[in-house]
Amino acid sequence: MVLATIFQNGVSIDFxxxxxxxxxxxxxxxxxxxxxAIILLMCIExxxxxxxLLMVAFSTYFGKSDGQIFVFFIMVVAAAEATxxxxxxxxxxxxxxxxxxxxxxxxKG
Amino acid sequence: xxxxxxxxxMGGLTIGSALMVIISKNPVKSVLFLVLTFFFIxxxxxxxxxQFIAAVNIIVYAGAIMVLFLFVLMLLNLSKENEPKxxxxxxxxxxxxxxILFTVLVAALKDGVVIAAATEDQSDSIGLVENxxxxxxxxxxxxxxxxxxxxxxxxxxxxLLGKREKQLID
Numbered sequence: 390m391v392l393a394t395i396f397q398n399g400v401s402i403d404f405x406x407x408x409x410x411x412x413x414x415x416x417x418x419x420x421x422x423x424x425x426a427i428i429l430l431m432c433i434e435x436x437x438x439x440x441x442l443l444m445v446a447f448s449t450y451f452g453k454s455d456g457q458i459f460v461f462f463i464m465v466v467a468a469a470e471a472t473x474x475x476x477x478x479x480x481x482x483x484x485x486x487x488x489x490x491x492x493x494x495x496x497k498g
Numbered sequence: 499x500x501x502x503x504x505x506x507x508m509g510g511l512t513i514g515s516a517l518m519v520i521i522s523k524n525p526v527k528s529v530l531f532l533v534l535t536f537f538f539i540x541x542x543x544x545x546x547x548x549q550f551i552a553a554v555n556i557i558v559y560a561g562a563i564m565v566l567f568l569f570v571l572m573l574l575n576l577s578k579e580n581e582p583k584x585x586x587x588x589x590x591x592x593x594x595x596x597x598i599l600f601t602v603l604v605a606a607l608k609d610g611v612v613i614a615a616a617t618e619d620q621s622d623s624i625g626l627v628e629n630x631x632x633x634x635x636x637x638x639x640x641x642x643x644x645x646x647x648x649x650x651x652x653x654x655x656x657x658l659l660g661k662r663e664k665q666l667i668d
Contacts, residue, residue, distance in 0.1 A: 399500070399501065399502040400501065400502050400505045403608060404505065404506075404509070405542075405546075406604070406607050406608065407604060408509045408512070408513070408542075410600060410603045410604055410607065411513055411600065412512065412513065412516055413603070414596045414599055414600040414603070415513070415516045415517060415519075415596075416516075417595075417596055417599060418520065418592050418593060418595075418596035419519065419520035421588070421591075421592030421595065421596070422520065422584055422588070422589045422592045422593075423520060423584070424582040424583065424584055425525060425576070425581060425582060427525055427570065427571060427574070427576075428519075428520070428525060428528055430567070431519060431528060431529065431532050431567065432519070432520065434532065434559070434563065435516060435519065435532065435535070438535070438536065441539075441551075441555075442539055442542060442543075445542075445543055445546055445548045445551055446546060448548070448624065449546040449547055449548065449624070452624060453624065454624040454625075454630055454633050455633070455637075457548055457550070457551050457624070457625060457630055458630065458633055458634055458637075460551050461551070461554065461630075461634070462638075462641055462645060464554065464555070464558050464559070465645045465648065465649070466645075466648070467559075467563065468558060468562065468563055468649075468652075469648055469649060469651075469652035470652075471563050471566060471567070472566070472652050472653070472655075472656045473652050473655050473656055473659070475566060475567065475570045476655070476656040476659040476660045477659055478570065478574075479573060479574070479659075479660065480659050480660070482574050483662075487582075488574060488576065488582075489582035490582075491582060
């Protein structure tokens with residue numbers, strides 16, 4: 390077999406569970422400690438990628454391709470979300486001249 | 499060098515560059531570190547025999563989405579000086595909350611894995627484009643078509659939002 394699966398070579402699935410959990414938590418912490426709205430959107434992308442990593446890991450582990458198709462759809466949704474989010478951000482910046490999410494609460498009412 | 503040390507090194511690099519995304523004060527540096535993180539994640543995909551997803555990850559994320567972020571960042575004229583900051587207390591509380599979340603997630607997921615070995619005959623070809631395309635256009639053809647509607651909706655929304663609105667206050 391030319392392409393040996395990584396899980397048949399000593400790496401356990403727990404390694405990828407912990408790795409993608411760490412990436413997800415980094416994204417969550419980033420959303421909480423930063424106030425720049427662009428960095429917040431980037432942290433959301435980071436969380437989506439953590440989920441993608443775990444999907445691919447399980448897809449390889451079980452030998453089924455459905456997980457990788459789901460990764461494909463998550464990428465589609467992430468692209469759409471980034472487009473709309475960034476255009477909302479640019480529009481808000483034109484009106485209030487900042488990307489600080491603490492000042493965005495002036496938008497209510 | 500065996501595959502296990504390679505996977506550990508790749509994972510460590512991924513975590514390090516992901517940390518630099520939220521640590522670095524300059525937003526442009528954050529975007530560039532996020533691109534680096536996506537390249538390392540693609541390296542992880544290649545290690546797991548998901549070659550098509552690795553290529554798509556680089557093309558779509560590092561090529562399209564992050565360039566979009568970079569353009570918007572240049573449009574907004576941000577710098578290190580007017581970067582909004584949270585107080586130390588909020589940062590500390592966020593770190594504690596993140597640590598607790600990590601502990602709970604790992605404790606819940608660690609022992610919940612069903613042990614099932616990959617079936618021998620198809621395990622090394624599931625990540626290739628032939629197999630993925632076969633499944634995408636037969637089993638998952640309805641979500642595939644619906645995602646095109648989603649793309650049209652987001653395109654119309656982006657054009658509508660990006661249009662300069664009429665100045666009401668003069």
